Amino acid sequence: MPFDSNLYEYFGNIHMHTTYSDGAGSFDDLIAGAARAGLDFVFVTDHNVLVREKEEGYRRGILTIVGQEVHDEERAVPGNHLLCLGVETDVSHLAKDPQTLIDAVNRQDALPVLAHPIEEYTELFPRHYPWHSWEVSGYHGIELWNYMSSFRGFATTVPRALLLGLLPYRFSRGPLPAMLEKWDELTRQRPVVALGGTDVHATTYRIGPVSLCFLPYDHCAKAVNTHILTETPLWGQPDTGDADFLHMNVRHDRDLLLNALRRGHCWVGYDLAGPTKGFLFWAEGAANSDSGLAALMGDTISLPAGQNLRLHIETPAAEEIRLLRNGRILSQGRATSLSYDVRDAGVYRVEVWKHRWGKLRGWIFSNPIYVRRV
Numbered sequence: 207m208p209f210d211s212n213l214y215e216y217f218g219n220i221h222m223h224t225t226y227s228d229g230a231g232s233f234d235d236l237i238a239g240a241a242r243a244g245l246d247f248v249f250v251t252d253h254n255v256l257v258r259e260k261e262e263g264y265r266r267g268i269l270t271i272v273g274q275e276v277h278d279e280e281r282a283v284p285g286n287h288l289l290c291l292g293v294e295t296d297v298s299h300l301a302k303d304p305q306t307l308i309d310a311v312n313r314q315d316a317l318p319v320l321a322h323p324i325e326e327y328t329e330l331f332p333r334h335y336p337w338h339s340w341e342v343s344g345y346h347g348i349e350l351w352n353y354m355s356s357f358r359g360f361a362t363t364v365p366r367a368l369l370l371g372l373l374p375y376r377f378s379r380g381p382l383p384a385m386l387e388k389w390d391e392l393t394r395q396r397p398v399v400a401l402g403g404t405d406v407h408a409t410t411y412r413i414g415p416v417s418l419c420f421l422p423y424d425h426c427a428k429a430v431n432t433h434i435l436t437e438t439p440l441w442g443q444p445d446t447g448d449a450d451f452l453h454m455n456v457r458h459d460r461d462l463l464l465n466a467l468r469r470g471h472c473w474v475g476y477d478l479a480g481p482t483k484g485f486l487f488w489a490e491g492a493a494n495s496d497s498g499l500a501a502l503m504g505d506t507i508s509l510p511a512g513q514n515l516r517l518h519i520e521t522p523a524a525e526e527i528r529l530l531r532n533g534r535i536l537s538q539g540r541a542t543s544l545s546y547d548v549r550d551a552g553v554y555r556v557e558v559w560k561h562r563w564g565k566l567r568g569w570i571f572s573n574p575i576y577v578r579r580v
């Protein structure tokens with residue numbers, strides 16, 4: 207295996223809200239939940255505000271990166287929420303024109319990611335915020351699984367909404383099928399990185415006589431995460447209290463994570479159903495191929511004529527592995543590993559489904575390996 211000795215895995219949440227916008231908790235509340243879940247990093251993405259100076263850095267050993275979620279508050283039809291991961295100056299004044307906004311985020315070397323691009327809604331909760339402006343270009347990725355958003359379609363009646371608040375894990379099945387389909391359509395044109403976020407707000411609702419905190423920080427930090435692979439380790443929080451040293455480490459570590467996200471070296475893991483730590487999807491030259499061929503999820507590999515590629519999948523537990531090419535299942539089986547020889551160009555990605563709480567649930571969604579023939 208060409209990668210195992212050189213890879214480091216970190217996991218965290220990339221879409222979270224605090225009292226700086228419409229979240230119910232402070233940074234300390236958010237970090238307390240993240241610490242209990244054992245997260246390595248969080249991206250805090252409050253609506254149309256960037257509170258970076260005050261809040262970014264290491265908190266309780268967790269790398270806290272402050273980005274923002276930008277949308278046009280005056281848009282006639284709500285939607286077009288853009289996660290701006292890694293921005294250093296506020297871009298919310300550009301919200302009116304999604305293309306201008308995306309270009310501005312890219313100019314900062316940050317990552318524009320479409321938040322909850324496809325959303326279901328019900329009569330009980332008719333407000334929804336999908337992405338409308340699909341004609342834009344240059345966005346880096348999509349939020350394939352937005353945990354909060356994925357529940358919207360279930361809240362058809364008050365009793366169901368109540369049950370949803372009490373037992374969210376009973377309802378959670380995976381990314382919306384329409385979202386997976388849209389992603390497959392997009393990646394046939396160009397690489398689009400998939401991320402998973404919770405969109406935690408920890409809002410308390412009153413339903414009749416009952417008051418209920420829907421998807422609190424503790425719960426969300428354990429639910430849908432993005433797992434990132436890097437080739438060198440994070441430097442972490444220095445032991446000394448030296449401010450320059452700390453600043454240098456934070457700078458290095460945020461860049462390391464952002465670069466891995468940029469390359470798609472990551473997967474979406476539903477850790478509430480069981481830790482997804484240890485998953486791997488990579489490719490190397492098959493027996494008759496040049497041994498120098500190697501690719502990790504997110505990579506594009508050019509395959510010379512006459513050479514084959516072997517895809518490898520390893521999962522942390524024996525569950526239902528599905529290997530897909532251009533959105534269609536190519537091979538599947540219950541196992542902890544699967545290898546597959548490919549000779550055709552295409553977009554190869556992996557889903558792992560796990561039986562939990564009486565149903566088959568989406569557990570792991572890898573970024574694709576893009577195979578081009580040369």
Ligand SMILES: [Zn+2]
Nearest residue numbers: 275287321335
């Ligand atoms: Zn949003």
Ligand SMILES: [Zn+2]
Nearest residue numbers: 221223275405
């Ligand atoms: Zn949000």
